[in-house]
Amino acid sequence: QVQLQESGPGLVKPSQTLSLTCAVSGASITSGDFYWTWIRQPAGKGLEWIGRMYRSGSTHYNSTLRSRVTISLDTSNNRFSLKLTSVTAADTAVYYCARGGLERRNWFDPWGQGTLVTVSS
């Protein structure tokens, strides 16, 4: 059974960089046809896809966040990471990591439980 678990600081100051990690168990991030994905959800609002990375290094990012986002794989520790620079209060959200498939199999399953990140001084 594949499981994902997010971790990272719950509080980030404005203009700084948000950094989160997603630990994957039950599967290797270097095998299979899957994209390793970040999604976020501001309180009381809908889901926003942030971006994804494939084991080859191929990445896709949300066009509205592309200039500030980096997703990377840590194959030694079977985890992947999110960095979001120059954060503002608008980046306050629950951040989820998830596994996504290729082509028409581009749904997200499973998801991590989510981690709340608040941007505040």
Next chain:
Amino acid sequence: SYVLIQSPSVSVAPGQTARITCGGNYIGRKSVHWYLQRPGQAPVVVVYDDSDRPSGIPERFSGSKSGNTATLTISRVEAGDEADYYCQVWDSSGDQAVFGGGTKVTVL
């Protein structure tokens, strides 16, 4: 950028049928996925690739498409179905995933 439109809310009595719609241009050409999200929990996929169900999801959940609209149908609604539901596709033009705004299902 690609947009998916969902009605904000749907109310349904127990035992009745809830229909949640998701509208988008050329959605017929895309693979549509549906998620259920209960308060404080992560989303869970209930229908993928338009109409397939993951193991463990009751047959009461079904997906369909017609024209520019995809529909998630919940038959014989139960109190436990009360949740937010989101549709999702991949926008191949923008190379990014897109979610609908979500529909809150209230069981009366």
